Amino acid sequence: MSVSAAYPINRPAARVIRDDAEAIRVAEQIAELLQAGAAERDLNRQVPVEIVDAYSNSGLWGISVPREYGGAEVSHATLAQVIAIISAADPSLGQIPQNHYCLLEDIRLQGTHEQKRFFFGLVLEGHRFANALSETGGKNVQDIRTRLVADGDGYRIDGRKGYCTGSLYAHWLGVLALDEADRAHLAFVPRESAGLSVIDDWDSIGQRTTSSGTVLAEGLRVPAFHLFPTYRSYERPTQAGPFAQITTAAIDAGIARAALRDTIAFVREQARPWIDAGVDKASEDPLTIIQVGALDIRLEAAEALLERAGRVLDAGKAAPDEDSVAAASLAVARAKVLTTEIAIEASNKLFELGGTRSTLRKHNFDRHWRNARVHTLHDPVRWKYHVVGNWLLNGARPPRHDWS
Known part of the structure; x- marks a missing residue:
């Protein structure tokens, strides 16, 4: 018998969030708390128990619980926004409840009334769910041996x-x-x-x-x-796949926000202009200005597609069929392409525009690139291009699984 890792698991005491607007307000408040120590937590690989408890007791982990069972049942667009807000503060902590939300979707889709009442009740109390889904030894992600x-x-x-x-x-x-x-x-x-x-x-x-x-x-x-x-969930049309994907894309959007935020602050406050620019401040360098503007525009486009994908999921939630599920998968695929690419680009451009001093260990800015590079490997974005193109050219609906 293996010995389980130790971590204090305290009795939950969560608030219950009632609507979308409250969810956004609480997310912004919790993001302030999480952002303060994000760089240090990344360096030390440690998250104090009081941080995790404050996060889950905020009520944000229960916002997708159906209204019938006492939750806010926020829109998919709001859920994605909440995840992005938290991930811009600390994407590791933004990812922790991502599978929690997906597990709640499994309960919603396949649970009996009694199961839903019991497990959704636990969630609203503040219980945290984690996944033990994937395996590392098979020939692909669907090769399950358990x-x-x-x-x-x-x-x-x-x-x-x-x-x-x-x-x-x-x-x-x-x-x-x-x-x-x-x-x-x-x-x-x-x-x-x-x-x-x-x-x-x-x-x-x-x-x-x-x-x-x-x-x-x-x-x-x-x-x-x-x-x-x-x-x-995959024998008939359900939104299980696009639901999982939109929560993942939202994390990448948050990583991009964080990288752009730190780029702007560093260029304003610490970077030096290039000698040929003929300006006194890096923030006045015309080539830097252009690139920061380009990053912001691409991030805005990614977030717009993310919000649109949420609305498409919302429209098909009540009565999903082949067409509405395909539309949701396509909408999320388009968003995920842009959130993936802007997360990697923004986290890389931070160093290009910040200059050598931005690479100093004390800033720990490399965490943005490391986070983007690792999290965007969740599934290959090249296949999102294929999904969209195959639909447009051949009328082929996206495959039905957790990655589509």
Whole structure:
């Protein structure tokens, strides 16, 4: 039996956010708290428990809970905006609840009324959910080896999971496993469950405090009530895929915002103009001015497509069908292309426009590029171009899975 990593998990005490406007206000307030220590947390790979608690107790983790079960059920556009606001402050912390929101969508799509009432109730209290979905050893991301077998009046899960974002900080984990017919099920289990181990071994160059490490299930017992037939989300048209993708794109938009924010401040306050510019301040250098303007325009375009994608998801949420789900996937694909590219470009341009002194370790500006480079690898953006082009040329609907 492996030893689970230690992290204080306190009893939650969350506020309940009531509407979209309140969600945006709270996000802006929490962003101020998170931004203050973001660079230091990245350097130290540590997140104080009071920061995580303040974040989840803010109520932001419950804003997608349906109104029927006491939540605000904010629009997809608002959810994306909230994630982007938080990610501009600290994208690692912005990513922690990204899979939490996706797990709540699984509950909404496949849970019974009793399951929804129970698990959504936990969320509104402030319980944090993390994922144990992906695996690192298969031939591709859909090659899942973790197995689910009937065991008495419940089930047993055995397997090894990777990229388990937020697992160190979670109250509950959603573990993906295949049954005897190779159908995917999602099991929600308390983090302290016997047979469940969280290994804090995430050592990527970016998104360093997401706790996206390993989770082991070794004879993990799961009651039937905690099991969700998530395979059904892809047997018929649902928004599970585009929902997951818009939350991911929002993180990249936040990374771009952060990089551009620090570029503007550094050019104004510390960078030196190039000798041929004939000006006294770097902020007066005409070539720098042009490039900052170009970055802002591309970021605005990315955020506009992100908002538009949210509206497309909103329009098809009540009665998703083949056409509305395809429209949502296409809208999110377009947004994700631009959020990916501006995140990488803005985080790189910071150094070009800031000059050599912007690379000093004390600034830790390289975290923006590291975060952008790592998080945008979630799925290959080159395939977003293919999805859009294949639709336009051949009328081919986007594939139905978590990455589309």
